[in-house]
Amino acid sequence: MKRVYxxxxxxxGCHLCELACITAHSKSKDVIIAYREERGQTGLSPCKRVFxxxxxxxxxxxxxxxxxxxxxxxxxxxxxxxxxxGRTVYEREKCVGCWSCLMACPYGAIRRHPMENKIVKxxxxxxxxxxxxxxxxxxxxxLKFEERD
Amino acid sequence: MKxxxxxxxxxxxxxxxxxxxxxTESPILVIGSEDAPAYGRPLIxxxxxxxxxxxxxxxxxxxxxxxxxxxxxxxxxxxxxxxxAKSVTTDKGEVIGYENLLIATGGxxxxxxxxxxxxxxxxxxxxxxxxxxxxxKAGEIxxxxxxxxGLIGLKAGESLFDRGVDVTILELSPRILSLAFDENAAxxxxxxxxxxxxxxxxxxSAKEIQRDKEGxxxxxxxxxxxxxxxxxxxxxxxxVPNYTLAKDAGIAVDRGIQVDDHMRASADGVYAAGDVAQxxxxxxxxxxxxxxxxxxxxxxFCAGKNMAGKDxxxxxxxxxxxxxxxxxxxxSVGTVNPPEGDKSYEIAASLDAxxxxxxxxxxxxxxxxxxxxxxxxxxxxxxxxxVKFQMAVPEEAKxxxxxxxxxxxMWPDDFFKETWNPGVVEQD
Numbered sequence: 001m002k003r004v005y006x007x008x009x010x011x012x013g014c015h016l017c018e019l020a021c022i023t024a025h026s027k028s029k030d031v032i033i034a035y036r037e038e039r040g041q042t043g044l045s046p047c048k049r050v051f052x053x054x055x056x057x058x059x060x061x062x063x064x065x066x067x068x069x070x071x072x073x074x075x076x077x078x079x080x081x082x083x084x085x086g087r088t089v090y091e092r093e094k095c096v097g098c099w100s101c102l103m104a105c106p107y108g109a110i111r112r113h114p115m116e117n118k119i120v121k122x123x124x125x126x127x128x129x130x131x132x133x134x135x136x137x138x139x140x141x142x143l144k145f146e147e148r149d
Numbered sequence: 150m151k152x153x154x155x156x157x158x159x160x161x162x163x164x165x166x167x168x169x170x171x172x173t174e175s176p177i178l179v180i181g182s183e184d185a186p187a188y189g190r191p192l193i194x195x196x197x198x199x200x201x202x203x204x205x206x207x208x209x210x211x212x213x214x215x216x217x218x219x220x221x222x223x224x225x226x227x228x229x230x231x232x233x234a235k236s237v238t239t240d241k242g243e244v245i246g247y248e249n250l251l252i253a254t255g256g257x258x259x260x261x262x263x264x265x266x267x268x269x270x271x272x273x274x275x276x277x278x279x280x281x282x283x284x285x286k287a288g289e290i291x292x293x294x295x296x297x298x299g300l301i302g303l304k305a306g307e308s309l310f311d312r313g314v315d316v317t318i319l320e321l322s323p324r325i326l327s328l329a330f331d332e333n334a335a336x337x338x339x340x341x342x343x344x345x346x347x348x349x350x351x352x353x354s355a356k357e358i359q360r361d362k363e364g365x366x367x368x369x370x371x372x373x374x375x376x377x378x379x380x381x382x383x384x385x386x387x388x389v390p391n392y393t394l395a396k397d398a399g400i401a402v403d404r405g406i407q408v409d410d411h412m413r414a415s416a417d418g419v420y421a422a423g424d425v426a427q428x429x430x431x432x433x434x435x436x437x438x439x440x441x442x443x444x445x446x447x448x449x450f451c452a453g454k455n456m457a458g459k460d461x462x463x464x465x466x467x468x469x470x471x472x473x474x475x476x477x478x479x480x481s482v483g484t485v486n487p488p489e490g491d492k493s494y495e496i497a498a499s500l501d502a503x504x505x506x507x508x509x510x511x512x513x514x515x516x517x518x519x520x521x522x523x524x525x526x527x528x529x530x531x532x533x534x535x536v537k538f539q540m541a542v543p544e545e546a547k548x549x550x551x552x553x554x555x556x557x558x559m560w561p562d563d564f565f566k567e568t569w570n571p572g573v574v575e576q577d
Contacts, residue, residue: 093205106531
């Protein structure tokens with residue numbers, strides 16, 4: 001399957017991937033409204049985490065692992081592996097906010113929703129034409145959406 | 150039958166998904182004693198609390214079993230296993246042959262001998278039926294006593310309290326959550342429960358359950374001489390591996406069903422996984438029963454792959470718990486209470502009681518082997534990485550971890566690349 005691969009040799013830590021991510025997951029699909037309004041009103045937040053150390057940075061998100069720890073840890077059935085697409089699918093309605101996945105995922109790819117007892121996790125921009133918004137927004141091709149299996 | 154699974158909990162789900170990774174065709178039969186498709190057992194506290202409706206209990210979509218070609222025999226208990234004939238006999242007298250058998254019978258509630266415990270209105274809280282009974286009765290219950298201040302007891306108490314019941318939790322040890330958490334975390338969790346209005350009493354337990362002449366429950370006599378009037382008692386001391394079936398079949402049992410590093414039990418073609426199995430511990434290498442959700446799934450998943458003919462060693466169980474008390478999240482992973490006086494362990498703890506925030510990191514030699522977080526749990530997974538992958542923590546990285554900011558850039562470079570950006574050849 002195609003996954004998002006971050007390259008720390010190219011990442012410049014600009015956080016544009018985060019902006020693209022919240023825009024893609026916003027109601028308005030408008031970067032300004034997403035950032036200035038929806039973020040505060042609905043707790044809209046990015047599925048990515050940007051880490052920095054000196055000059056090195058990297059933007060990571062859910063790896064859609066073959067054997068995901070989050071699925072093993074999920075007590076509510078909200079996380080499961082789609083055998084057809086290979087995606088690690090999150091069903092928000094089923095989630096009870098127990099944070100087991102957040103604890104179990106050793107990639108730090110799951111975050112708490114700032115307002116609700118729900119998690120925020122990359123869905124590879126499911127249904128978005130052109131694939132994940134973060135990849136499209138990256139100004140230095142530090143994020144690649146590729147098939148590498 | 151190519152695959153027979155006894156038990157229909159999370160280990161069973163793991164096994165089905167493990168088998169189907171390798172063998173998408175051969176039929177699987179799941180025999181479950183409860184009369185429901187696999188549900189999230191911890192969700193029964195959410196159900197009792199009224200936070201979720203029954204339709205949210207199932208762990209997988211309805212079509213999961215059909216799509217995975219799994220036959221379900223629910224409401225059916227396996228009465229015996231014949232390891233030489235390779236067959237199981239159900240309580241209905243049906244004999245089913247197997248090529249590969251997984252025993253995933255889980256745990257059964259441990260009930261200490263308390264005088265008066267036999268009779269109406271004394272419950273456990275480990276399955277859906279218990280929860281449904283308590284829900285049906287909740288309207289008539291004014292006061293409840295929960296015996297046991299571990300995860301199950303506290304969750305049972307919390308959900309009864311949410312139903313408007315006056316709840317007292319009794320814990321024999323000096324503090325609640327003595328297994329999974331340390332003193333500071335337990336204190337914070339206890340304070341939160343107290344703040345909300347639950348009564349938590351430590352260092353005391355039930356001496357006798359008082360009944361009237363008709364056998365109706367009156368209350369509980371405590372070991373300190375006190376008497377608590379109540380309408381129901383919930384006994385939540387813990388669970389013990391449900392291995393009688395295996396033992397009777399001559400399968401090797403210690404504290405749980407003994408399995409090797411491929412989840413194989415002592416009889417040919419028989420595997421065990423989950424709360425019933427005694428499997429390798431990731432951190433210490435010895436075999437233990439760690440009745441933890443994630444382990445059950447992982448063990449089932451590993452057993453499933455091996456049952457289907459793959460050669461997959463079990464990476465080892467890692468103890469981990471995540472549980473919230475009225476919005477106060479707590480997480481505990483790995484070794485959090487190292488042996489006292491053992492100088493090879495180093496503990497770094499920071500407590501902010503006012504902010505209800507706590508972080509404890511346990512190092513053994515140069516590795517992080519466990520941690521506790523209360524309040525701010527956002528970075529939990531990044532700590533888990535260090536425990537799970539057993540990565541060395543150099544001094545510089547240690548400072549950063551101690552500051553509460555572990556990240557992936559601290560990982561060894563090779564491991565980082567293999568994880569995040571595999572298959573890329575760097576140009577010089």
